[in-house]
Amino acid sequence: MAGDLGVRLLALRCDALVDATTTAIEDLVDYFDADLIYIVEEKLDMRIVSTVERTASCPVIYTRGSAVHTETVDGITVSIVRSLDFIGGASTASGQEIPNDVDYVICDEIQTSADSVSLDVSLDGLKHLARFQHRTDREATFLTGAMEASYDFVWKADVDDESIRLPVRGLAPTRRQGAPELACLSLDSGGRIALSTTPADKFGLRALSGVGKGTAPKLSRNGYETRDDVAAATERDLREVRGIGESKAQSIRQSAHALSEGCVIRLTDEAVPAADYSPLFIDIETDSLNPSIIWLIGVYDPETDEYVDFIDTEPSRDNPGKATREFVAWLASEYDRTSLIAWNGHNFDFKHLSRFIRGHAPEYADYWSDSVFEYDLFDWAVRKDNAILPGRTNRVEDVAEALGHGRDSAAAAVDGKSLAKTIQRLLVSPEGARDVDWDTARAYCEADVRELAAVYESIAEATPGHKRASVPADENTTQTGLMDF
Known part of the structure; x- marks a missing residue:
């Protein structure tokens, strides 16, 4: 809820x-x-809206x-506006206005348009937004x-030579x-937004590995309404x-235990990566x-509990x-x-670090090639089917x-994609x-590597259980892909 993480806005x-x-x-x-x-x-369905309203305790x-x-929550003000005209200054029938100190304005008429000939992209309502921004307090x-x-972009407009x-x-x-992945945004008073997304089919019984549209109703008809039932x-x-x-x-029962109990289920007795070394946990931030x-x-070095980072606060494509x-x-x-452990490192961190070391x-x-050993914990746990993880997705922060x-x-105030943009x-x-905000960026990166170390420790401490066959390819699984940005 609001407070430490800002205002949490769920968009459906x-x-x-x-x-x-x-x-x-x-x-x-x-x-x-x-x-x-x-x-x-768009696509408003009042039957679904009514179900959400009956369920939610928030507005x-x-x-x-x-x-x-x-709505104002924890000092952060959000206005929901039906039309761009009202942002531009038109009066509503009831005399309602957007407060001058509003932090966030939601309006679904704000969208981009592309000229079919020139392919230039414009923003619908740009002048309305600019006039509003010019006259408000913040x-x-x-x-x-x-x-x-x-979508994350900063448009520019001129009003009275400003x-x-x-x-x-x-x-x-x-x-x-x-x-589709549902968006939940954490909004703070300084305009910073952290975005997290979760696939819309990862709730209820369909959050379980191996349970898709066909299996979920069968389980329900047989009396298994919740994951705890399973x-x-x-x-x-x-x-x-x-x-x-x-x-x-x-597979279904193991997944239910992982999600219901918030624990790792080890499927094999394969050694966790870098078991013979004292590993370092690593994460990189890039522009794309x-x-x-x-x-x-x-x-992050768990033996000394020390975090160190290397940051370029004057980034340039020239250097x-x-x-x-x-x-x-x-x-x-x-x-x-030394041994380095990353999450999805073979596809991202190690791949690009190797390239940058060769080039720069x-x-x-x-x-790097002879004395640094690279281990990808995501690859070991998920792709090689050595463990079931308890997150709704397999992004390290969710796990x-x-x-x-x-x-x-501090770390929750941003997300990787927003930093890259x-x-x-x-x-x-x-x-x-x-x-x-360089301090916030550093806090975000530190949280990533400390969370990675915590996930590693949980996997290493889990008792290996029963091996299982692969889940049929046509069924949904909790072992989803990553969104690095």
Whole structure:
């Protein structure tokens, strides 16, 4: 709830919940624990809205009510506006207005348009937003359900010879392989937004590994309404459900235990990576999934409980290897041989660090290849099917939180994708530096590596259980892909 993490705003679009049962919606509302729930105007379905309203203990708001609706939570003010005209200054029939000290304005009429000939992109209502921003007491951030939650851009406009900044963020579910991902945004009073997304089909029984649209209703018809019901059942009980065989019953029951109890289920007795070494945990921050710069590298040593990072506070595409050079020089001076553990490291951290060391610190290339051992904990646990993890997704922060290792308010104020977008703006224009809170970025990176170490420890301490066969490919699983940004 509000306070340490800012105001939690959960954005829902009804078509993303069309297959959700009442139990799944109850689980969804409980999981996000939001301060405000906003129902996007597009695809509005009052049956789903009513279910959300009955379930939620926080305000549930949508634009078919008042022309302007304002909520203030923990000192942060959010206005929901039906029309761009009201942002531009038009009066509502009831005389409602957006407060001058508003922090966030939600309006689904805010969206981008592309000229079919020139392909230039414009923002609908730009002049309305600029006039509003010019006359208010503080810089508001504009949110819109007309664009996906991955949208993050700062528009510019001139009003009375003054350049006005217009930060715009999307709210709609993001589209990925499989189900759309619901967006929950943590909003703070300084305009910083941390975004987390969770697939819409990871609630209720469908959060369980091996339970998809076909299996969930079968379980429900046989008396298994919740994950706790499944966890309490025996494998023999579950095999009595039509279509559930031995391996699937074992998989479903193990997944139910992992989620219900917030624990790791070890499936094999394979040694956890780097068991023979004292590992260091590492995370990198870049400007994109295909980075032109690595601007922050964080390292945590659990033996000494020390965190160290290497940060470039003046990032430039002319000198993209500054943080990398400082990191690898430090590593070589401190450790003759060492093991590094990352989350999805083979596909990201190690892949790009190796490239940057070859390109920007070639004198350390031999040391890196001969004396640094790389281990990918995500690959070992998930891809190689050595463990079932308790998160709704397998992003390290979700797994860590499910294990009881949540991050503090400083680290929770941003997310990796938002940081990357901020650095992109800074690389284009020095003015973008005003959007960067370096201390918050460092806190975020430190939280990542400490959470990674906590997940590693939980996996290492888990008692290996029964091996199981792979889940059929046509069924849903909790072992989802990662969203690095």
